[in-house]
Amino acid sequence: MSPQFRQTVHTTCPYCGVGCGVLATVTDAGVKIQGDPDHPSNFGRLCSKGSALGETLSLGTRLLHPEIGGIRTGWDEALDTVAGRFRETLERYGPDSVAFYVSGQLLTEDYYVANKLMKGFIGSANIDTNSRLCMSSTVAGHKRAFGEDLVPGCYEDLELADLVVLVGSNTAWCHPVLFQRILAARRADPKRRIVCIDPRRTATAEAADLHLPIRPGTDVLLFNGLLHYLRHNDCLDFEFIERHTEGYAAALNMAKETAPTVPSVAAGCGLAESEVAQFYRLFAANERTVTLWSQGVNQSTQGTDKVNAILNVHLATGRIGKPGAGPFSLTGQPNAMGGREVGGLANQLAAHLDLDDPGHRRQVQEFWRSPRIADRPGYLAVDLFRAIGEGRIRAVWIMATNPAVSLPDVHAVRRALSACPFVVVSDCERDTDLSRFAHVQLPALAWGEKDGTVTNSERRISRQRAFLDAPGEARPDWWIIAEVARRMGFGAAFDYRSAADIFAEHIALSRIAGAEKRRFDLSGLQTAYDELAPTQWPVDAGNPQGTPRLSFDGRLTFVAVRPQAPAHAPDTGYPLILNTGRIRDQWHTMTRTGKTQRLTGHLPEPFAEVHPIDGSRLELTDGALARLESRYGSALVRVRFSAGQQPGTVFTPMHWSESNSRQGLVNALVNPAVDPVSGEPEFKHTPVRVVPYRPRWYGFAIARRRIEFPDAAYRVVIPARHCWRHELAGEVLSEDWQRWARERLGPEGDGWDDWLEFADPRAGRYRCAWIVQGRIEFALFVSPSHELPPRDWLVSLFGQDALSETARAGLLAGRPLSADDDRGRIVCACFAVGENTLRRTIASETLTTAEQVGTSLKAGTNCGSCLPEIHALLAEAQH
Template sequence: MNRPVFLSSEDVETTCPYCGVGCGMTVSPKIPSTKSDSFEVKVKGSSAHRANYGKLCVKGSSAGETVDFSGRMLHPQINGNIVDWETALNDVAKTFQKTISEYGPDSVAFYVSGQFLTEDYYVANKLIKGFIGTANIDTNSRLCMASAVVGYKRAFGSDTVPCCYEDLEHADLITLVGSNTAWAHPIIYQRIAAAKKKNPKLKIVVVDPRKTATCDIADLHLAIKPGMDAALFNGLLAYLYQQNALDLDYIQKHTEGFESALQKADELQGNVSDLATQCDLNETDLRQWLDWATYTPKMVTMYSQGINQSSSGVDKSNAIINCHLATGRIGKEGMGPFSVTGQPNAMGGREVGGLANQLAAHMDFNDPQNIDRVARFWQAENMAQQNGLKAVDLFQAVGEGKIKAIWIMNTNPVVSMPDADNVKRALEKCDYVVVQDCMQDTDTTRVANVLLPATTWGETDGAVTNSDRTISIQRQFMQGPENARPDWWILSEVAKRMGWEHAFNYDTAVDIFREHAQLSGFENNGSRDFDISAFANISEQEYANLKPTQWPVNAAAPNGTQRMFSDGRFYTPSKKAQFIAITPYSPLSQPTKNKPYVLNTGRVRDQWHTMTRTAKTAKLMAHKNEPYITLHPDDASLHQLSEGDLVRVSNELGQLIGRVEISRAQRRGDIFVPIHWTSQYASHGRVDSLVRAHVDPLSGQPESKHTTVKIKRYSAQWQGFILSRTEIDPELFDDDYWVKITGKHFYRYEIASERALKNAQAWAKTVLSSLENTEWIEYDDASCQQYRAALIKNDQLQKVFFMAADHKMPSRDWLGQLFSTSELSSAERRSLLAGKASGAKDPGRTICSCFGIGINTIIDAIEAQNLVSVEAIGQALKAGTNCGSCVPELTEILAVELNSGVSEKTG
């Protein structure tokens, strides 16, 4: 059984598999009436879930389109050979036992994922820390929120997010720092946008070097110099003091260390003019934000990767928290420092101790009583006694041969780790690499000795915790591939074979969740923040029906806890929050003559992590379908680059090739590149191969937002594209530039080469490889360096190839539509090599993915119908009326058209 089988036709309430917003979903499976019928999964937002109240972004609303088994790992494999589960599990268990016996427990490691369910995370942490006896387990969450964790712990004595999403509706000032919320957390953005409409007093400020889509709703954009966030919030702390805006009573009763923090801030940041110079900000704009932040009690500061992914991310976090403590703006409605996470269960991983420097249930190795407590609860005789290796150090240890065996689960470090090529080399040298994943072909599975097929979203039950501490359940609604197994099951079976059956004898996910809840309350008595002991005896039916609930959930708060620290008591020894004196530091990589540009990385609107799920659906590939490099116009002019040209970005670590995007939203000297592309989807698209392994010394989080590089035009001798009903082996493109894009009923390849193509026809026939009974039609104009060819079989288009001297070729949209037709019409045949239907207009690049609406269609409607609002565009075209993710871009397009009155259409 290797096609989806649904458990029932009934609707299922579940949770989104993407970002840390944690949106609720209602899934409606359609059970096929016959084996030949296609399956269908409809997804809509759950109106009852407090994270989203019925809203979903384009990724979430498209999740039902990704549940087919294409590309799935279908069998356990050892050294490329298919084996049964018994053989695979025994191999893993025996090899880990042998390695530990010869080299000690620190010679092995786990690397896990914020996409793990809590139960999976719990079992992995228990196995390696409690029974193998090492804390060498880290997670890709190290890459997104480790600095926020340490910042909270330094200030509060615990990793506690004090806010809830409802605070966004109650705030009068929301400052978004280092977060393109509109693209990275779209539902949070939509909640803020809705709150602003209801509350005219609400001010929104975006602190970000780039003018992103989030600025659409901003009253003020502070285009801060990269890396200067700690200086900015130190400056705010000093300004609050100068304006007599401190809550001295709160400071005296509930905090410690204020004097030293203020002294450092006052000493370093000086006056507003000096601060503006340090941060490279307009002084008037800076003063406006300082005044708003001083005189607006209901203030939420929301921060994400722009703060965390820094060599001083912890200090930046604490600089923000300092300002909230100094004004008592914490634990109250509409107030607080709010870190938002990037992954669906990064918070759940923090709860179970998924990081190398954590124990379970928000305990740490720094207290021997914690180690003893967890060991007694687990009845673990081989309990780890100290922190393990954080992610960057862990893979360095792999490369040095100190770690002999590593088990990687549900993540793709060969793409996502900094200095990614070095990570790949380390794994290639490692004695034993186990990769547990749902997908067969990833950059990381390619370097594995053993592959273990795991179930994924929709195929298993388990808990996740979102950014505001809300625990929700991802519920199973379909059977996974026949040989795929839940992650917790795989881990437990290996543990049993290593001799610990008594500790890992779980039958279902609820058995694990129950134990997790029991540990959270074990010898707690209010001493630890994470406490879900109300679920300590949860039944299977209660677990199945569990509604979204914010922790702590215990005898004192049986229905959960909306906000933390409302009573002014914290989890430090003194029960007082701690101010941290902050000395701002510049990023470790600074521009030089040879590497003059600062590379910033981030997400795009419609893709997720390394694209293993989102790239399966044409809808999500339509918006941004190639790796791109955003440059300021002055930098583009300096290198004589135009929109759509190819450019090579490089440093001593690696290189990336992508399309030029020119935007005044970018600072001069800075470039932006998305994180998502892998070796499965692009020849030179892995941006983390350029990112240096510089980390925050406290959190170990890499500085992914600030790497120095040089840029150079990619001197393409020719460019082209292929649309094909079947996949093409990228090795046929040699080492030239290529990008693979999923279309509807076809695959698209954008290609280019720095080598001249002497015989386009011969190249095309080699790559496209004619099939039997195939009609080959072509157009060749060597003088203009143009060649076009198409393969047709039984009047159905199979493949098409267009090449030219540059990228200015017909739109791919009309040609792509022909793959959905069962038979080409005579008119379509005549227009085939023209690349468009006679008289048809090019819709332009896709803006609204939900309805496939292009920019030129939108501009034409604005002009023809005199549209003056985003709502009017929605009524005319439907654009922006479903998930709302494209609303910021619609707003920008509308503003340009209304201001200029001149269309600037793009192909």
């Protein structure tokens, strides 16, 4: 019987800042997810993560009821407890003794209510957000140059540009829908060029026409050199400079002083002179140039200066606010910009108004009718948790984020949370690395259940609409905050009945911003909330349909920036540079993306990517384990050799937490140094050492339930279809592996009658499989070496109701009798196409292009982020 379809809902993806439109249809068989062909951000395309959203909506790990001290309670008791403890702390220690730490995962309406409560009614600016960790350097750079946090361009500019420059952004993996739009534009006009500036040779670099593998931390030098080159070669727009800018002379003099020649820039950046010269010539020759950047620029102790160095070259050439030309910041989270609109950072006021402007503060206070207003910046994220640890903040409310995993020097953060007298956590998930520190847990709605708005990287406001019922007692974040405010005595100002009420107030407050000549203005927005279509601000009397591209009539500011070394340099004790970041199919701490095998199959374990030269010198083994160590902590990860990694550097993803990876907490290593202007941490440059880890045994276990394996020093838990996969290594050898396995499985249950095993005690090898009523329940493989059979075929067996005789015959070998039955490691997550399937098809059908592979297997035809690996397999086959 075919599934019964209910109404299709137009909503917005909850992942990155591209802000893709999604069509969600609830059926009897589950939720069907499609890209929205009418949404102007994606025109129907979705990346691997977005395509798999329907597989991440399970409730098994959800927080569904309020808890106090880990014990379920009712909403009234929980809310009264939070309000009472915050009120007592305020009365005893003052408004700066409490704090909120919020998230770009919140909707604008949630953000608005939290900011209003903290700044207008509690009277402190101690509300900061995880956007501090990814976007605050861009915010600060925008404010220095434009006077306001503005992204001038729109996504259409990426398709109109003759030159796209990508700086510190693996766009192919982190913003794949946008990257495919860029590649499609180049295919339509092969004269268009893409330049990638990144220390690593990433999937983005592979697709670029020119890759500059810049020495980490030298971006300011490169762009200062470009500014001086443009002037020296008469490529500046002096009319634009004279009419619209100030500070040009100082910026140019600084560029000339610090980056006088192409050879000096090349030497400082670790590049070939020809590479620098080619980039400079391309930039000079192409008026329609868009420069995009992301965390590789922002997450630095001089991130703000890097942003302004980029903005300077666009101001100098007048390439801003024009079709196909402009500087463009790629946002990391779905609503980082929406949070900035309502003042969600500790040094902001709402509606792009200035916290340090008494007139702005007075207007916002009068609008809110609040008893007080914060009059100075609050603690920024890293300092906020330092203040908690030092006892200056005695009550903190953390919403929709996990600082126990995501902040630098995370063990210090955990010590601070352990010492804090009162910690409140609003979240969707019950058991996280953060939840163990919570005195009160409040169940929030998740994507698909909540209703509100988000703003993407191009200033486009889109609706997230609910298509699922609220589970358990979960509630909207704005409702939870408003209920606490009411119990603190501020009820009249927080009497909201819906998210629409809050958005209407947000629009009304933006009128003040418009009157103060701020570009953020929603005063012309007349569409009913439920019918709101994706719209780019400003929306005012002159632009009632929104504004795709910003023009500038006022004064823009050049900022003279001097190249500086990163805060911490490598030394003999810690000789390598650690760079952290994201991978293709995972998001933040994996509480959503980690639920589906489609997304866990590509890169299932935490890893350290090192150059083979370093690997050999450090006596590392590709595929084995190594320990990363810094002055702040350590992590145990899998080693991956990559020629795309610069010698002397290490790349490690940031997604794994202690909930799914014992000793895999990468941010335990990261130094807590921050940009002095933005407060953004230095995630891209921590001195580390890498040492081989030589356990007594390696292994993996696949089981129908999650098993802790407490005596495994290395344990990564990977959800898979119908089972859990456990990657293991240990320092204590068992004398009886059969007993060891059965003890971890627990009581005998259905008996051990159908227990297959192979044991070679002298060689230290053991393999077993437990079958119950014809169905596999458990498999364990142990070896003194990391070289073990692939896991993918074994995992697939757990989806069978009864094992075939040929499958049983291959069990202890770890591979099928026929190679055709093993698809291999997932390469294309969108269509679940494995590496072995690709190799066989390329060979049997003599395929030579990615287009042919797509026609045959569909691989690479959706988000395209797997195309670099497909190209590599094609090249391997041709070789």
